[in-house]
Amino acid sequence: MLIVIDPGHGGKDPGGTGFGLKEKDLTLKVARLLIDKLSGYQVEVVFTRAGDDTVSLGARAGLANSRGADFFCSLHVNAGGGTGFESYVHVAAPEGTEGLRAVLHEELMRYYGRFGFPDRGKKRANFAVLRETRMPAVLLENLFIDHPRDAAHLADPSFLDGLAGALAQALVKALHLQPEQKWDPAGEIARLKERGLIVGDHDPNSPVTWGEFATVLNRLLDRKESAL
Ligand SMILES: [Zn+2]
Structure with a gap:
């Protein structure tokens, strides 16, 4: 099982900004926390960028395709007036992808719901990374960087750690990841x-x-x- 995690934006592209936060930093932080949370499972996790690098959308999808990934998960933070969580699959995504997204969405909303963040829904869009990837692909918009309450949570390391934990559990559940065999x-x-x-x-x-x-x-x- 190979999962490609795509920390949105990076390098010359900061993504959304607000309250001293940059989307590109938050997406990479969550990705790095996530890899630790999945270390006890039989899964290989590959990032589309390892650091603060400029990587085109085509290259991100291309990496997942060339590695033959089983699942692609793009991490983003929303902006532009709003609050809460929403998830995306491609407009033409098949049933299987919708099923995986539903599990991820529900597991993450369980986490966001504890903090009173609203569920903005399971959406579809023609985003390049969703369109160009040849495996089930989901894009997650994690709160709003330009909303004061959302940003205050995104600035809290323990909140991001909890988010990464919730995402790891969501991936374990959706993709049926098995614990690593322990030496016995x-x-x-x-x-x-x-x-x-x-x-x-x-x-x-x-x-x-x-x-x-x-x-x-x-x-x-x-x-x-x-x-x-
Ligand atoms: Zn973004």
Whole structure:
């Protein structure tokens, strides 16, 4: 599973601005927090920009296409008079994309709702990154940078951390991300026992003698030979 996260704007393009905040900084901050939140899951996360870089819309979609991404999520902050959260898919987005967007939208609204922010709805638009990506793609407009109450929350690091956490959980739910397999020494010993390669109980931390090691190897090789 490969997710491309697109922190909106960057470099020469600050995006929306207000109350000393720049959209390009906020989208990158949330993206960076998000990658930590997803570190325990079986997913590869790629950004369309790693820093304060100028990247065209075509290049953002092109990266996702060339990497064969399974999902594209563009992060933005709204401006221009309003408050709250809204999400976008392309005007011609298929059912599957709409389903994924619905999960993301509901999970994020659960977070925004706790702070009393309104749901501005699930919308469709002909945005370039949604049009040019060849996989399910969603664009999220996270509050309004030029609204005093929205901006005050966007300026709060703990609010952004919570937002990244909510987005991570939304992606886990929508894309059915699985937790990373943890190393389980006792479980591995139990599996060897089940397979008949070892007989007794062994403490995962106790050392192995050459006699034991050779016995296990010979049992393994005997099986391989008898299978031929
Ligand atoms: Zn934007």
